[in-house]
Amino acid sequence: MSPTPAGLPIPAGVFLALLGTLLWSTVPVRADSPLPENPQVGTTGYIQYWPGELPVVLAAPHGGRLLPKDIPNRPYGKLLRDTGTLELAVEMRAAMLKQFGRAPHLVVCQLARVKLDCNREVREAAQGNSKGQVAWEEYHGFLRNAESAVVSQYGKGIFLDIHGHAHPKARIELGYLLKSRELQQNDQQLNAPDVATRSSIRLLAGRTDLSFAALIRGSTSFGALLEQRGFSCVPSPSSQLEPDDLYFNGGYSTETHGSRDGVGLDAIQMEMPGEYRDTAVKRVEFSRAVSDALGSYFTVHFKLPLDRPDADKLAPPPQQAGPR
């Protein structure tokens, strides 16, 4: 393990990755938000955590670009990067900070997926490489720290795991750990008690007055709130899964850090189509939309407004000008 160079807030390798990200994503209209300053960095230097204040945790496990020679390429498994997802997660953090005055927690892996897959159990993730295993522990340790901070501060919150897919239908696949064939069922079948308890939003399902089908694909579902802001989703009121549709329902992190086991945070895996993540302009547009949608989602379902508490009330009333 190499120590963090003295005086640098991030290791040199990560700094180079940041530089590469900025150069790569430059567009005429608006560049991505830069990586926030002063992350917590694990001993390997590849995992970064920016603690936040909102009851929201973001993670980008598959957006890294670093290819250190001392970690061999993984011989098997999914090896391709989810392009644009690390930048998207950073942009989502910036949008929430701007809208709510407070930031979500954010954990990212800067290693390329061919070196480490943080959304798999450790055996497949690191495939025996000791440095990869340490980075994997750091990644999930930071997520546990973020989860603990949210639970101790608010008692509830959400974890959004950000990914990218290349399926034919260009829509966001929202993963709640329910299989496609379950989501193809009618509302009555979806509302059977055992379905919600197998989902990654088990705790939220127990808190809301809505049926589980309404929570997943009704007019105030996360998919509906994103579609109202111009971004197609499945499941949602307008888009359901067909038998032949490809669909990601949530992976290791959604299983591990979601509320299926009855504790912790609710979790949704967000699989983004290319057109919502491949340009900086689209990432900014989407980030504003998801921030706004999340504000509504928290107000309606968590009964927990994300706006800075009493921000408006704290502002002094405008002084009345004298007669003119």
Ligand SMILES: [Zn+2]
């Ligand atoms: Zn992924």
